[in-house]
Amino acid sequence: MRSSGKVYLLGAGVQDRGTLTQQALNLLQQAEVLIYDALVEDDLLQYVPPHCEIIDVGKRGGKPSTPQGQINQLLVKYCQQGKRVIRLKSGDPLIFGRAREEVEALQEAHCAFEIVPGLSSALAAPALAGIPLTDKYLSGCFAVLSAHAPATLNWQALAQIDTLVLLMGGRNLPQIVEHLQNQGKFPSHPVAIIQNAGSPDQQTWVGTLADIVEKTAGVALSPCIIVVGEVVSLQNTFQSPQSSPLAGKMILVTRAADQASTFTTLLEDQGARVIEMPTLEIRPPSSWEGLDQAIAQLPQYDWLILTSANGVEFFFNRLAALNQDIRHLAGVKIAVVGKKTAKFLQQRGLQPDFIPPNFVADALIEHFPASLPGQKILFPRVETGGRTVLVEELSHQGADITEVAAYESGCPAAIDPTALVALQQGKIDVITFASSKTVRYFEQLLSEAVGSEKIPHLLENLCLASIGPQTSQTCRELFQRVDVEAAEFTLEGLTEALVNWANPEKP
Template identity: 60%
Template sequence: MMMGKVYLIGAGPGRLDYLTLRAKELLSIAEVLVYDALVEPKILELVSSKSLKIDVGKRGGLPSTEQQTINQLLVEYCLQGKQVVRLKGGDPLIFGRVYPEMRSLHDAGCDFELVPGITSALAAPLLAGIPLTDKDLGRCFAVFSGHDTNILDWGALAKIDTLVILMAGKSLGIIIEQLQANGRSSDEAIAIIRNCSLVTQQIWTGTLADILDQTDGVSLSPSIIIIGQVVNLRIMSDHLPLWGQTILVTRAAEQKSQFTNLLEAQGASVVEMPALEIRPPSSWQSLDNAIAILNQFDWLILTSANGVEYFFNRLATLGKDTRALAGVKIAVVGKKTAAILKHFGIQPDFIPPEYVADSLCDRFPENLEGKKILFPRVETGGREVLVKDLSQRGATVIEVAAYESGCPSKIDLRASMALQQHKINIITFASSKTVQNFYNLIQQVTNPLSLLENVCIASIGPQTSKTCLELFGRVDLEAKEYTLEGLTDAIINRLNNL
């Protein structure tokens, strides 16, 4: 049997972005995942769907898995020859209760590896713009837990320039009382950062005298508390324009969304909802026949990233490469389509400036009379306008099925819950088909159109907007440039003008 191994990994302060490269690599190969109450579900998506996932998270006030049980799980799966990832928030060796797990693994002869994570004790002040050290105001700092306030040496702690306190939401009043009793001024600066790094991050600043009034009635879990003069040095950079917005992105089931990366870079929290299933056509015959006579075509037109990938993958399956396109010019619709084409080492000869198929004919770079055009496309449900326009201008268009798209059978659980709990601020659609499929999927929920109340419906272009109007009765914004970048800009502009 292959030797098992356990990886004790820190997940960082919460956001997927702050996970280490080593942690991402190990999550991708995990056969068993034993994880705590992580703050961003996307981290769990890095693990294969075939892996066993065991939630042992400790949540305040709720029943939790006994530490001994966790130790046994790690040992048992390791001895079975499994690659086991033990995932904990922050850094595993800072208030992570990892030592008992290390001890149990060592005693059982199990191999293990420690992988550091960014602790919230350091990340929270940084993300709040607070320097933990300063040559004049903060020459040292101490990090401690607010759980057991009775055993702490408050006389010693009160003398330290800066204090960073974890798990102290419920004991804040006691901490303030003890510090003041041991000589700390009531005017001492304090900051509280809740849900650091997440879109729900909140920050309170004040003094030991007034912070309790500011946070009265507010749950401060999970939070980091910083006490010291360095809090007065706080400088925040401008907020990202989409900070605080939760955006639902409809996408193909098999594809990780480039759009998600664009939105998250602007501060948004993104929920991805698979609304398309891309699969091979019912028959390859028509595409294979066209590939066999590629040299007879003047132009190859590709209007989607899926069309590009399926066409070139089929070309390779038939034992051909890009040399088979010698003498054939290529027109593509959209920046993303062009970008995928470049992955195959080809630069398109023409991209219509409006990035939509409807403008391709109007801007075509040469007379179409007598031209023979190959158009690999979706098998069913595609629009006929492009073929009609090309044919009316004298071209002979050979349409072939390169792929098929359909609607998933079930609505994504995470997306469904976010909609039903009214956590979504904006829903984005990059094609008419995703609009139609989204509409079909939400019929599985009671009162489906109520899910869209107070939600902004964002469209990438005119045809997508038309479908939104037909099915939802409205569309709230449309990109001026019909690209994902254009849609991102349109969302930002709308929020700036509210």
């Protein structure tokens, strides 16, 4: 009798998470148990639910690893418990993996399973390095092979193939070169080695059979892909760095926990690599009483002011919880701060009556479209820690403003481990901040993790980028500097500012 559990043997692609398929992403988001290999990008772990059990089985050649039999037992055990199990493998699960043993163990235990294809590094790595595997004139065929045991291969036959793609051959490069030359390949025959394909650390060496060993002497090449063939000479033809202004930049995006980042997409579209670091936890207020009373009296208000996407979401969710809808807002005008806030409002079927220029609260006060004396204004906002200037100035100008707690924001319990390691290893080029709170909580999390005295050293060689003046002020207060500030105080504006920073020579 089959259990209700199921195991998915899932290919993660290479270390560029853009190679993850949509099917793979959907399954990761539903995982109850994740069992993953050493070459899988840690960044992918952010997609699994908080309740998912994560098990690192770390299989990498030449290093201690979990025995295959133990991995098989884990898959069977969790499947028989009725769990949705993701067996996450780098590349494609059926190319030079141990999928057969795992499938046979699952079949023997009558466990349901499914193969989810992924993009193999054999295909992705050459493409990411600008090397085509086929060409009308230079390569009519290619072969993919494992080179961890060169002595067992038929080099006479392999030497006749136009293009060779060798996996797991980094430690055996001298033997590979020797075998190919012994079978008639000229010393001038092109070779490329692509290490850490798709990661910020990707590196490519291009040479010939005569000099590639010398060019990589002293380098620990694993993990790498070796490409042998005339197509290597086409590398420059297929590279266009001008099309990706943030190519090669690793950007740490501070954001709210459990919120998808539109900003990440904007940056990746410009060629950047992104690590997302949760620095805010958004949660309900300590009490709904104030907001509930305001909603009961909505028809009495002239204006509703919403200054954040969180304010929109929590206000309208509470409206629905009280069995009300947008009709309850008839006669109430709505002012919002920022394009993102306006977009979230539009998704609720409403158009804002007023959006101030510059997308900051100060501009709302300066350009408010109605005479303020006597105006009754409802302002649902964060419970603690928000700026008071809006309430103070509107009140000073004669408005009758009611501020109520619609949500609360706080600092996560601990820093994201992937972000911390990237900072400590010097892999980050830019840190972005979209609010003063993300700056403050980032500093708090980093201080708790490494000690405040080490922060200046960790940040000294990277760019601090801010969405606007208030956020910049907090950066200067805590870090004594800000390097980039958006001219337009939006995520799009911050993206443009970073593109200009990375390409200062362009008009």
